[in-house]
Amino acid sequence: MRPADPMVFILPAAPPDSDTYDKRMCQNLPAVGQPVLELPIAGDWPEPGATARRRLARSLAALPDRTVVLLDGVVAAGVPEIVVPHARRLRLAVLVHQALADEPGLDPAHAAELDAAERETLRMAGMVVATSPWLARLLIDRHDLDPGRVYVAKPGTDAAPLAAGADGVSRLLCVGDVTRRNGQDVLVQALGEVGHLALSCVVVGSLQADPAYVDELNWSIERLGLGGRITLAGDAVDLGAAYNAADLLVLPARAATSGMFVAQALARGIPVLAAEVGGMYDALGVDADGEMPGLLVEPDDPFALADALHRWYADAELRRSLRTAALGRGSALEEWDVAARRLTQALSRLASEPRIVA
Numbered sequence: 001m002r003p004a005d006p007m008v009f010i011l012p013a014a015p016p017d018s019d020t021y022d023k024r025m026c027q028n029l030p031a032v033g034q035p036v037l038e039l040p041i042a043g044d045w046p047e048p049g050a051t052a053r054r055r056l057a058r059s060l061a062a063l064p065d066r067t068v069v070l071l072d073g074v075v076a077a078g079v080p081e082i083v084v085p086h087a088r089r090l091r092l093a094v095l096v097h098q099a100l101a102d103e104p105g106l107d108p109a110h111a112a113e114l115d116a117a118e119r120e121t122l123r124m125a126g127m128v129v130a131t132s133p134w135l136a137r138l139l140i141d142r143h144d145l146d147p148g149r150v151y152v153a154k155p156g157t158d159a160a161p162l163a164a165g166a167d168g169v170s171r172l173l174c175v176g177d178v179t180r181r182n183g184q185d186v187l188v189q190a191l192g193e194v195g196h197l198a199l200s201c202v203v204v205g206s207l208q209a210d211p212a213y214v215d216e217l218n219w220s221i222e223r224l225g226l227g228g229r230i231t232l233a234g235d236a237v238d239l240g241a242a243y244n245a246a247d248l249l250v251l252p253a254r255a256a257t258s259g260m261f262v263a264q265a266l267a268r269g270i271p272v273l274a275a276e277v278g279g280m281y282d283a284l285g286v287d288a289d290g291e292m293p294g295l296l297v298e299p300d301d302p303f304a305l306a307d308a309l310h311r312w313y314a315d316a317e318l319r320r321s322l323r324t325a326a327l328g329r330g331s332a333l334e335e336w337d338v339a340a341r342r343l344t345q346a347l348s349r350l351a352s353e354p355r356i357v358a
Contacts, residue, residue: 028340046078156339173246189302259283271322287328
């Protein structure tokens with residue numbers, strides 16, 4: 001793929017001001033010499049309605065043979081009947097952020113259907129790009145993929161000033177859409193268990209993804225008497241300012257979540273307290289001395305999270321150690337231009353190699 005050859009990126013439609021992996025790559029790929037044609041397609045992915053399915057099918061059919069196409073996995077993986085027929089004539093790469101079947105709350109039969117659809121799509125793609133080493137290993141093992149066709153393109157981060165914080169201990173930040181998957185209810189329960197500690201939390205993320213869950217969360221906050229200490233700020237906030245005011249990032253997710261949030265915190269020297277779900281260990285990493293810049297707890301366990309919050313609050317030496325590790329780890333993170341260059345290098349292999357269908 002010559003530098004002037006555009007790559008087509010088919011991704012789910014998102015609000016114009018959203019800050020996602022896909023959008024950041026679209027912004028940074030041209031800067032490293034890779035032109036991009038964005039094709040956002042609205043729909044209830046990964047199980048879209050008829051209109052979204054037709055749009056995807058028409059978009060793929062309109063592309064010339066041998067076009068390099070990067071498809072977001074949430075669009076591609078659930079509809080192999082639309083994607084696979086184009087696998088021989090197009091240079092298809094599927095970008096996977098999370099395995100479809102790992103969404104919390106799916107019944108086993110539904111999860112198995114999504115898993116089978118994802119397997120069919122990924123096996124026929126010319127390349128699979130995972131956003132973390134952990135996810136790459138999971139996809140290879142679960143779907144029996146050729147490891148030589150699976151690449152890792154971790155998210156980048158932006159250079160940022162060190163966070164001012166509040167007082168070094170009391171201001172918590174939780175980032176991510178307010179959904180059962182992201183586990184904000186676990187955090188609310190944990191804060192109820194440590195109500196005697198002077199902790200407050202700002203939750204930043206869409207309140208529209210699961211309105212019923214948000215209603216339940218608000219009810220729990222009021223029931224536990226935490227209305228003055230937990231703020232559901234929504235997503236119309238200055239995320240940089242929210243990070244700057246934070247002493248600790250808390251990610252209580254029930255399943256694998258974006259490493260972008262972790263990177264944004266570490267870039268500002270903010271330690272992280274997170275549930276040990278898929279990819280979180282990779283996202284946190286360790287500093288040059290082998291120290292982890294955060295604490296990991298069992299997922300879906302408010303008591304474990306409460307215990308970790310108590311340790312954070314009570315142990316000044318622990319806080320100092322975690323902040324030191326966060327500073328070291330943050331200074332070693334790759335910025336988005338480097339991440340975009342890695343993705344470009346992977347896609348160039350797809351363009352230059354003979355097409356082989358597994």
